[in-house]
Amino acid sequence: MEKFTKDETGSFCSYLSEGCRLCQQGAKMVLFVTGLCPKSCFYCPLSDERRGKDLTFANERPVKSDEDLLREAGLMDALGTGITGGEPLLKIERVLYYIRLLKASFGEGHHIHLYTSLAPDRETLEKLAEAGLDEIRFHPPQSVWGKLMDSPYASALQNAKDLGIVAGIEIPSLEGAEKVAAFAEKMGVFLNLNELEFSDNNSEALLKNGFSLESDTSCAAAGSSTHSENAFRACKRVHFCSSTYKDAVQLRKRFQRIAKNTAREFDEITEDGTLIYGVIDGGDQGLAEEILKESEVPGELFEVKEGKIEIAWWVLEDLKDMLKEELEPSSTKLFIIERHPFEDGLVVELIPL
Ligand SMILES: C[S@@+](CC[C@H](N)C(=O)[O-])C[C@H]1O[C@@H](n2cnc3c(N)ncnc32)[C@H](O)[C@@H]1O
Numbered sequence: 001m002e003k004f005t006k007d008e009t010g011s012f013c014s015y016l017s018e019g020c021r022l023c024q025q026g027a028k029m030v031l032f033v034t035g036l037c038p039k040s041c042f043y044c045p046l047s048d049e050r051r052g053k054d055l056t057f058a059n060e061r062p063v064k065s066d067e068d069l070l071r072e073a074g075l076m077d078a079l080g081t082g083i084t085g086g087e088p089l090l091k092i093e094r095v096l097y098y099i100r101l102l103k104a105s106f107g108e109g110h111h112i113h114l115y116t117s118l119a120p121d122r123e124t125l126e127k128l129a130e131a132g133l134d135e136i137r138f139h140p141p142q143s144v145w146g147k148l149m150d151s152p153y154a155s156a157l158q159n160a161k162d163l164g165i166v167a168g169i170e171i172p173s174l175e176g177a178e179k180v181a182a183f184a185e186k187m188g189v190f191l192n193l194n195e196l197e198f199s200d201n202n203s204e205a206l207l208k209n210g211f212s213l214e215s216d217t218s219c220a221a222a223g224s225s226t227h228s229e230n231a232f233r234a235c236k237r238v239h240f241c242s243s244t245y246k247d248a249v250q251l252r253k254r255f256q257r258i259a260k261n262t263a264r265e266f267d268e269i270t271e272d273g274t275l276i277y278g279v280i281d282g283g284d285q286g287l288a289e290e291i292l293k294e295s296e297v298p299g300e301l302f303e304v305k306e307g308k309i310e311i312a313w314w315v316l317e318d319l320k321d322m323l324k325e326e327l328e329p330s331s332t333k334l335f336i337i338e339r340h341p342f343e344d345g346l347v348v349e350l351i352p353l
C-alpha cells in the first residue's frame with residue numbers, strides 16, 4: 001500500500017504532472033476559453049458572469065485580441081498555460097489557435113494542459129496533439145464513475161496516450177473517487193483530485209446534496225478529503241489538491257510573479273503578491289503636484305493619473321499633515337491602498353489617512 005503524508009495545507013500526492021508542477025510555482029496562466037458547457041455538474045463553481053457565456057479570459061483579464069492574451073502571459077512571465085472553461089472543446093478551433101499562438105510566441109517549451117469534461121474522438125485528439133498540446137485531463141461526470149472501463153473516456157485516454165499527450169483524470173474528491181482511481185490505475189494514467197469547494201454559485205446545490213462547510217475560515221466541503229484517502233490506495237499516481245493549497249500557494253505565487261513584473265518603483269510588494277501604495281485623490285491636483293515638487297519628492301516615487309496621484313505610501317505618510325492642511329479645503333482624500341497586482345485589481349484594504 002502506498003504511504004502518503006499531508007503537507008501543512010492538507011494536500012498530498014504520490015505523483016505530480018508537469019502541468020501541476022508549474023501551477024505550484026504560480027507559473028501557469030489560466031486561459032478560460034469559453035463559459036459555454038453542455039454539462040450541469042451540481043458542484044459547478046462558475047460565476048454568473050462566466051457561466052453559459054461565450055467569453056474568453058486570460059487569468060482575470062478579458063481577451064478581446066491576441067495582444068490581451070500575450071500581454072497577460074508576459075506580465076506573469078508564464079512558463080505554461082492551463083486551458084479551461086466551461087467546456088473548451090466546444091470551441092475547438094479557438095483552442096487550436098491559442099495553442100499554436102502560445103507555442104509560436106513563447107516557444108515549444110511553454111507547457112499547455114487542457115481540461116475537458118468530454119471524451120473527444122481520435123480525430124479531435126490528433127488535432128490537439130498536432131497543435132502541440134502537452135497534457136490533457138478528463139473530467140467524467142460522477143454518474144459514470146462506476147462504469148468508466150465501458151465508457152468513451154477509456155478510448156479517449158488510450159488515444160491521447162498513443163498520440164503522445166500526457167493523459168490523466170481530474171475530478172472533485174467525492175464519493176466513488178476510489179472507483180475512478182482503480183480505473184486510472186488500469187489505464188496507466190494519473191489522477192488529480194480537487195477538494196470539493198463551496199463557491200458563491202454552488203453553495204445552495206452543495207447544501208442540498210448534503211455537504212457542509214469544513215470550517216468558518218475555509219471554502220472546503222467537510223469530508224471531501226476522506227474520499228481521496230481511499231482513492232490513494234487504489235492508484236499509484238494520485239494528487240489531492242486542497243482548497244487551502246490553491247489559495248495559500250498557487251494564487252499567492254501567481255500574484256507574486258505578476259507583481260514582480262508590474263510593480264512601480266514605489267509599490268511595496270507584500271508576501272501575498274499584493275501591492276501597497278498611497279493615493280492623493282480628487283480636489284486640487286495641480287496644488288498637490290506643486291507640493292510634491294516643493295517637497296522634492298523624486299519623480300520615480302509618484303505617478304500622476306487622471307484626477308489622482310499615486311505615490312509611495314511612506315512618502316504620503318511623511319507629508320500627510322502638510323497635504324491635509326493645504327488640500328482638505330478642495331476635498332482631496334488621502335489613503336493607503338492594498339490591491340491585487342493588476343489594473344483595477346481587487347482592493348484588499350483601504351486605509352484613509
Ligand atoms: C473548474 S473545471 C474547468 C474545466 C471543465 N469545466 C471541467 O469541469 O472539467 C476544472 C476542474 O475543477 C474541478 N471542480 C469543478 N467543480 C469543483 C468544485 N466545486 N470544487 C472543487 N473542484 C471542482 C473538477 O475536478 C474539474 O476537473
Ligand code: SF4
Nearest residue numbers: 037039041044086117
Ligand atoms: S463540466 Fe465544468 S464547467 Fe461544465 S458544469 Fe461541470 S464543472 Fe461546470
